[in-house]
Amino acid sequence: xxxxxxxxxxxxxxxxxEVILRCVPISNHLYFxxxxxxLGQKVEFLVSFYNNEISEKSEIFDDQFSVERPxxxxxxxxxxxxxxxxxxxYFCASKGRLSRETQxxxxxxxxxxx
Amino acid sequence: AQSVTQxxxxxxxxxxxxxxxxxxYSSSVPPYLFWYVQYPNQGLQLLLKYTSAATLVKGINGFxxxxxxxxxxxxxxKPSAHMSDAAEYFCAVSEVDGNKLVFGAGTILRVxx
Numbered sequence: 001x002x003x004x005x006x007x008x009x010x011x012x013x014x015x016x017x018e019v020i021l022r023c024v025p026i027s028n029h030l031y032f033x034x035x036x037x038x039l040g041q042k043v044e045f046l047v048s049f050y051n052n053e054i055s056e057k058s059e060i061f062d063d064q065f066s067v068e069r070p071x072x073x074x075x076x077x078x079x080x081x082x083x084x085x086x087x088x089x090y091f092c093a094s095k096g097r098l099s100r101e102t103q104x105x106x107x108x109x110x111x112x113x114x
Numbered sequence: 115a116q117s118v119t120q121x122x123x124x125x126x127x128x129x130x131x132x133x134x135x136x137x138x139y140s141s142s143v144p145p146y147l148f149w150y151v152q153y154p155n156q157g158l159q160l161l162l163k164y165t166s167a168a169t170l171v172k173g174i175n176g177f178x179x180x181x182x183x184x185x186x187x188x189x190x191x192k193p194s195a196h197m198s199d200a201a202e203y204f205c206a207v208s209e210v211d212g213n214k215l216v217f218g219a220g221t222i223l224r225v226x227x
Contacts, residue, residue, distance in 0.1 A: 107155075
C-alpha cells in the first residue's frame with residue numbers, strides 16, 4: 001500500500017541553525033501539507049501546497065519557514081533559523097486529486113532544538 | 115472559525131468493554147469530520163470520515179461514529195475493546211473539503227486486561 005515517508009525520523013539541531021525536513025508524498029497525489037505537534041499539545045496546521053504554490057498557511061508559518069517541491073517526488077519544509085520553540089513532531093500529509101479524498105500522513109520527524 | 119473539543123484526555127476501559135470517545139465540533143458551515151489514530155512512534159492513520167453522506171460511519175478495526183448535527187458531535191465508538199486498540203485518537207474537522215484539518219487535543223485510550 002502506498003505511504004507517505006519522511007526523513008529523518010529524528011533530528012537534533014542547535015538554535016539558529018537551518019533544518020530541512022523531507023517528505024515523499026504518495027505518488028500521483030496533488031495536495032501536500034505540513035502539520036506540527038509540540039509535545040503535549042494539539043496537531044497544528046502549518047501550510048498547504050498545491051500546483052507548485054502555497055494555498056494556505058497558518059500564523060505559525062512565518063518568514064522563517066518555507067516549503068518546496070524541488071522535483072517530482074519530494075516535498076520539503078525548511079526552517080531557516082531554528083528556535084527552541086520549534087521543537088516538535090512535524091508531520092507531512094498528502095491527498096489525491098479527488099476533493100473528498102483523505103489526507104494521508106507520514107510517520108513524522110521529531111525535531112529537537114537545543 | 116472551526117474548532118474541535120475532545121472530552122477526556124485519557125480514557126481507560128477493560129478489554130471487551132464498550133469504547134466511547136467524545137468529540138464536539140464548531141463550524142460555521144457543514145463540516146467534514148475525521149477520526150485518526152496514532153500508535154506509538156507512528157503517523158496518523160485514518161479510522162473513518164464523515165463527508166455528508168450517511169450519518170453513521172463505519173471505519174476500520176470495528177470502529178464507528180455517528181454525526182449528530184443537533185448536538186454538533188461526532189463520537190467514536192467500538193462495541194468491544196481489544197488490547198490492540200490502545201493508542202491516541204484524534205478528532206478533526208475540515209470546513210471545505212480538501213482544506214486544512216483542525217485537530218482536537220487527542221484522547222489516549224488505555225485498555226486493561
